[in-house]
Each structure stands twice: as structure tokens, then as C-alpha cells.
Amino acid sequence: MDAILDYDQGAPVTLYLDDLRVRHLGECRYDSPLSEMLTTKQTSPHYVAEGDRVLLEDTVSMLAGHDVPPEQVPSFEGAGPRKKIYFDPSSVTAGILTCGGLCPGLNNVIRGLVQELAVHYKVKRILGFRNGLRGLTSEYREDTVELTPDHVRDIHNAGGTILGSSRGNQDPDEMVDSLVEHGVDVLFVIGGDGGMRAATCLSKAIEARGLDISVIGVPKTIDNDLPFTDQSFGFQSAFASAMDFISSVSVEAAASPNGVGLVKLMGRHSGFIAAYAALAANGADIVLIPEIPFTLDGPDGLLAYVEQHVRKKGYVVIVLAEGAGQELLEEPDLAHRNGKATDASGNVKLGKIDDLLKERITDHLTAVGLAPTMRYIDPSYAIRSVVANAYDSVYCLRLAHAAAHAAMAGRTEVAVARWRRRFVHVPLSLMTSRRNQVDPDGDLWMSVLETTCQPAEFGAQREREKVPSGFC
Numbered sequence: 001m002d003a004i005l006d007y008d009q010g011a012p013v014t015l016y017l018d019d020l021r022v023r024h025l026g027e028c029r030y031d032s033p034l035s036e037m038l039t040t041k042q043t044s045p046h047y048v049a050e051g052d053r054v055l056l057e058d059t060v061s062m063l064a065g066h067d068v069p070p071e072q073v074p075s076f077e078g079a080g081p082r083k084k085i086y087f088d089p090s091s092v093t094a095g096i097l098t099c100g101g102l103c104p105g106l107n108n109v110i111r112g113l114v115q116e117l118a119v120h121y122k123v124k125r126i127l128g129f130r131n132g133l134r135g136l137t138s139e140y141r142e143d144t145v146e147l148t149p150d151h152v153r154d155i156h157n158a159g160g161t162i163l164g165s166s167r168g169n170q171d172p173d174e175m176v177d178s179l180v181e182h183g184v185d186v187l188f189v190i191g192g193d194g195g196m197r198a199a200t201c202l203s204k205a206i207e208a209r210g211l212d213i214s215v216i217g218v219p220k221t222i223d224n225d226l227p228f229t230d231q232s233f234g235f236q237s238a239f240a241s242a243m244d245f246i247s248s249v250s251v252e253a254a255a256s257p258n259g260v261g262l263v264k265l266m267g268r269h270s271g272f273i274a275a276y277a278a279l280a281a282n283g284a285d286i287v288l289i290p291e292i293p294f295t296l297d298g299p300d301g302l303l304a305y306v307e308q309h310v311r312k313k314g315y316v317v318i319v320l321a322e323g324a325g326q327e328l329l330e331e332p333d334l335a336h337r338n339g340k341a342t343d344a345s346g347n348v349k350l351g352k353i354d355d356l357l358k359e360r361i362t363d364h365l366t367a368v369g370l371a372p373t374m375r376y377i378d379p380s381y382a383i384r385s386v387v388a389n390a391y392d393s394v395y396c397l398r399l400a401h402a403a404a405h406a407a408m409a410g411r412t413e414v415a416v417a418r419w420r421r422r423f424v425h426v427p428l429s430l431m432t433s434r435r436n437q438v439d440p441d442g443d444l445w446m447s448v449l450e451t452t453c454q455p456a457e458f459g460a461q462r463e464r465e466k467v468p469s470g471f472c
């Protein structure tokens with residue numbers, strides 16, 4: 001009686017109730033320092049009581065599809081403080097690391113963790129491991145920093161991460177050795193999909209050795225490509241920053257003869273930054289994202305539409321996610337543009353779709369007598385190195401609180417996330433089970449089409465990878 005979820009949208013996704021269960025290190029025997037605050041708490045629109053759960057789905061039709069009693073409806077464990085906890089806080093050593101690409105809010109999460117652990121749980125020793133998972137290798141394991149509330153008080157005023165970050169693979173057993181050597185009881189891994197995979201490997205290696213160490217993931221990514229989280233922290237700050245570049249390019253393109261404004265934004269496999277920044281700036285005429293392949297040539301292709309737009313309006317503004325149109329670079333004569341290499345963590349390096357577009361648009365418009373003025377911006381790292389905005393700042397702090405509570409309550413192999421505006425525990429296996437992508441049939445993309453007035457697709461419809469609805 002386990003098969004619970006079946007999204008019949010292209011690729012069906014079946015979730016089992018067991019997929020949503022969180023691993024515990026053992027019985028919670030210690031009174032939490034926060035227990036007094038919790039005595040009268042019950043579930044309300046603003047609080048999920050201990051023991052209650054948060055529904056995975058939120059539409060009547062989805063819920064009606066389950067012919068099971070309420071306790072078997074798919075749901076997440078709520079995050080938050082517990083009256084009884086697993087670890088004796090006075091003897092806990094905590095570890096924190098940040099890995100992968102930068103993301104606004106990393107320092108905010110570090111600060112929130114240190115404050116919650118030190119001030120409320122009275123944890124005396126909090127170690128920061130430097131430069132991501134590399135900090136747990138034998139070569140670098142001694143290079144730690146002791147984190148105190150004083151030390152982290154103002155770090156949220158800067159972008160980046162005071163701990164540093166890195167990509168590249170490490171041996172799980174070597175990393176566990178480092179945790180044992182430092183006596184770490186709870187480890188917080190602040191990372192993206194790779195970081196969550198690494199946290200899973202670490203948890204498994206810890207379990208295989210029968211150790212009592214909790215591993216908690218705090219998912220971060222400006223790409224917003226992690227599933228089971230409403231939006232990842234830092235995403236909002238990143239797209240707000242991207243919006244300014246779209247506005248600049250729009251001003252430039254509008255003031256130039258046959259102006260073509262082109263902004264390339266980060267987003268390897270998911271076009272959320274491009275979509276949101278374009279909506280926020282409201283100046284984009286075309287948004288191109290990895291989820292929706294496009295064709296350049298032909299009457300329904302991108303080039304014809306660009307031409308038509310320039311003729312009608314005098315200029316055109318295109319927002320391009322870096323992972324868009326990669327299929328165009330597969331063509332044999334374009335092989336030189338196709339990166340096809342991988343970075344140190346195994347992430348595929350993308351081909352240069354921006355170069356191809358600049359060249360093809362320039363050639364096409366010139367050939368039809370509309371020689372363009374190309375205004376191109378690649379803000380690149382500028383959008384992810386910014387300080388977290390006010391919203392992300394609050395979000396990071398609350399995620400950090402949830403992560404500290406999860407760890408002290410002996411949860412492990414789990415990430416904290418915000419799901420349908422509640423904070424929940426998401427098993428790491430679920431966090432890495434799929435990629436969050438813009439759903440071409442979802443309402444976000446609909447809003448993009450409504451705003452830009454671009455056609456739903458450029459060129460002949462291609463078979464595209466279907467994404468499960470409900471995760472965007």
C-alpha cells in the first residue's frame with residue numbers, strides 16, 4: 001500500500017511514502033532548551049506542530065486522487081524545534097561547509113546556524129571547514145576556523161562565503177575520517193545538487209561505519225534547479241540583479257538603429273533566472289531557456305521572428321539562459337563551439353550559444369538590409385556574488401534555524417526546505433532524485449509568453465523532455 005503519487009505528465013513520477021520518511025539517529029532523550037517555548041504550540045496556519053505533517057500536494061484534484069486514509073497521503077515531516085532532542089548540546093561539535101558555485105545568502109545561512117546553535121542550544125564548538133568538501137580531505141582538514149556569534153555577527157553584509165567554496169570530487173571515507181578526527185557530531189552541508197549528492201554519500205559512509213553523526217543539507221542554487229523547495233535561497237537576489245542588466249540592454253537597444261539587445265544569464269539546465277528576470281524587467285521580447293528547444297531558420301524560426309520584431313518595433317531584446325539551444329551546437333559544423341568538457345565536479349561545460357546567436361542574428365539582419373547594432377551583456381558572476389536581498393536574508397535565517405533544529409533532533413541524510421511556504425524535512429535521496437525545471441505547460445512559462453508575446457515555440461515542435469508538474 002505504498003505507491004502514492006503518479007504524475008501522468010509525460011514521464012510519470014511515482015513516489016512511495018517511504019521516499020518521504022526521514023532517517024533518525026535514535027531516540028530523542030534530552031530536553032530541548034527551547035522546550036518551554038513549545039509547550040502550548042499546536043498546528044495553525046502559521047505553525048506546524050511536532051508530529052503533524054505538511055502535504056506534498058495542494059490541489060483538491062490531486063488529493064482526491066488518493067484512495068487512502070489521511071495519514072497515508074504523501075506528506076513531509078515538518079521542520080522546527082522539538083521538545084526532546086537527540087544530542088546533548090553541551091557536548092556537541094558542529095561543522096559547517098559551503099560548496100559549489102556562489103549564491104547570495106551563503107553567509108546569512110552560516111550566521112544563522114552559528115547563532116542558533118551557540119545562543120539557543122549552547123553548542124560550544126562550531127567548526128567551519130574551508131573551501132567546500134576539499135576542507136574535509138586529509139590534506140586540508142586541519143585548516144578549520146572556529147565560528148562564534150561574534151565572528152559571524154556582520155558577515156551577512158557581504159556576498160560570497162566566509163568559508164570559501166570549491167568544486168571537485170573527494171573520497172567519502174577520507175571525509176568521514178576528518179569528521180571523526182574533529183569529533184564532529186552534526187555537519188551542515190550548504191550546497192547545490194552536487195553538494196546534496198555529496199552529503200548523501202557522506203551520510204551513507206557514516207552509516208556504514210556505525211557512527212553517530214548527523215548530516216543536514218541546506219540546498220542552495222541560483223539556478224533554482226533543486227526539487228521539493230518552493231524556491232532556493234539566493235535565487236531572488238540573483239534574478240533581481242539580473243533584471244538590471246536586462247533594463248540596461250533594453251535602453252541601449254531601443255536607442256540604436258536596428259538594436260538587438262542580448263543578455264546571457266546563468267542557468268545551466270533550468271531557465272528560472274532568465275524567466276523571472278525577464279518578467280521582473282518587463283522589457284524582454286524573447287526569452288530562451290534550456291527547457292524549450294528552438295530552431296533558428298525557417299519561417300517559424302527565431303531569426304525570422306527577430307527580423308519581424310526589428311521591422312515592427314525598431315529593436316528587439318532577447319534574454320538567453322546559458323543552457324538554452326545547446327541542441328543547436330550539436331550540429332557537426334558547430335562542434336568547435338560545443339564545450340562537451342566537464343568541470344572538476346563532473347558538471348557538463350556548456351557550449352557558447354551566445355556566440356552562435358550573435359553571429360547568426362547579425363548575418364541574418366544584415367542580409368535582409370537591417371544591419372543591426374548588437375548590444376550584448378553577459379553579467380556572468382555579477383548576479384550571484386551580490387549580497388542577499390531582504391527577502392533572502394530572512395529566508396536564509398529561517399532555513400538555518402530549521403537546519404539547526406533538525407540536526408539537534410538527530411535527523412540525518414535530510415535537507416531543510418520551504419515547501420508550499422512551510423519549512424519541511426526532505427530526504428536527501430528525494431532532493432537529488434530529479435531536477436527542477438521550468439514547466440513548458442506551467443503557469444510561469446505562460447506568464448512569460450503573455451508578457452513577451454513571443455510564440456510558444458520557435459520552429460517545428462521538437463520532442464522535449466517532460467518535467468513533472470507541481471515541482472516548479
Ligand SMILES: Nc1ncnc2c1ncn2[C@@H]1O[C@H](COP(=O)(O)OP(=O)(O)OP(=O)(O)O)[C@@H](O)[C@H]1O
Nearest residue numbers: 100101167168169191192193194195197198221345
Ligand atoms: N554525484 C556526486 N557524488 C558525490 N559527491 C558529489 C557528486 N556530485 C558532486 N559532488 C561533490 O559536491 C561538491 C559540489 O558539487 P558541484 O560543484 O556540482 O556544486 P553544487 O553543489 O551542485 O552547486 P552548483 O549549484 O553551484 O553547481 C563537489 O565538491 C563535488 O565533489
Ligand SMILES: O=P(O)(O)OC[C@H]1O[C@](O)(CO)[C@@H](O)[C@@H]1O
Nearest residue numbers: 101102221222223266267268343
Ligand atoms: O562557478 P562556475 O564553476 O563557473 O560555474 C558556473 C555555474 O554555476 C552556477 O552558477 C550554479 O551555481 C550556474 O548557473 C553556472 O552555470
Ligand SMILES: [Mg+2]
Nearest residue numbers: 100192193194
Ligand atoms: Mg550543481
